[in-house]
Amino acid sequence: MQLALGVVTEVHVPDAECEGARDLARALADARDDAVRAKQRLSKFLLRHGLVYDERNAAGQRRNRWTGDFWAWVGRIDLGDAAAMATLDHYCERVREADAAKAALEAKVKSLAQQPRWKPTCDALKCLKGIDAVTAASIACEADGFARFATASGFAAWVGLVPSEHSSGESRFRGGITKAGNKHLRKLLVEAAWHYKGASRSPKDLAKGQVVDAATRRHANAGVRRLVDRRRSMDDAGKQSSVANVAVARELACWCWAVGRMAEGA
Known part of the structure; x- marks a missing residue:
């Protein structure tokens, strides 16, 4: 009666398929946030050691981070301390894992769009x-x-x-x-x-x-x-x-x- 009179508003309840699709899309958003945090941690760790990626191409333009050239530069870093190098390896691994998880979820959401x-x-x-x-x-x-x-x-x-x-x-x-x-x-x-x-x-x-x-x-x-x-x-x-x-x-x-x-x- 109250719904018919416009006193209350009907609440939409999504079905199980829609809820699953929402969960997948929101998991991707979480994975993107995780990837950003992992990269921030690595960047700030390098900065604490006075290391800033400033490689440039033939035209003098600064190269982007998180590319093959960036990882090659990271691979040449020697901090001169075993504990510090172990920390660097840890942060690098977390970035790679976060990027891989994000890419996998992106592929699944793209597949969802084709259903x-x-x-x-x-x-x-x-x-x-x-x-x-x-x-x-x-x-x-x-x-x-x-x-x-x-x-x-x-x-x-x-x-x-x-x-x-x-x-x-x-x-x-x-x-x-x-x-x-x-x-x-x-x-x-x-x-x-x-x-x-x-x-x-x-x-x-x-x-x-x-x-x-x-x-x-x-x-x-x-x-x-x-x-x-x-x-x-x-x-x-x-x-x-x-x-x-x-x-x-x-x-x-x-x-x-x-x-x-x-x-x-x-």
Whole structure:
């Protein structure tokens, strides 16, 4: 009775398959965090010993870390103490193990995106810049059906990407985002939004095996143009970069809702 009157809100309960997909995607997020921590520990250990990787290529550009050249450089290090060398070996091994675990989970999440339940939505979401197969699979299983959200703003609110509000009488004050709801999904969208800083307005090419109908792709391409223009206008206005990125993330959430519903036939 209360549900029919709108007094209470129905709670969505995902099924076992969806819960398993969410667990896998969140395990990947944990593995990425573990890899970052392992690399930080190794970097700080080397720094304590006065060692900084500063190799350069023929053009004078600094080489990236965590490449074959970096590991070859690490392999030539001699700290002159057995305990210190054992510590170095330990940190190096932890980095390699963390990277291997992350790569294995990424492969499993990519495979998840090809399953019949998730593929149509994932293929549609991948038309938006900043969203690859892994991110698309994570968004799709966290949402578990965009059709259950009546509006784009409702989905953005569920993710916690809408402004907070403090009201007193007739006065209304808006603050930062609420950060309520799905923290994992909010982080994914905020990270994806960074791709629109300096991005072109051109659409993404379809990946091998990606199947998207023409209408959904046109709508996603319109979303890319809108998000790129939005980011440029905020940068030109002198907005703080992090503030501009969260604003783009909020709109990106709305576009995900839109193309997701189209992929679901809603």
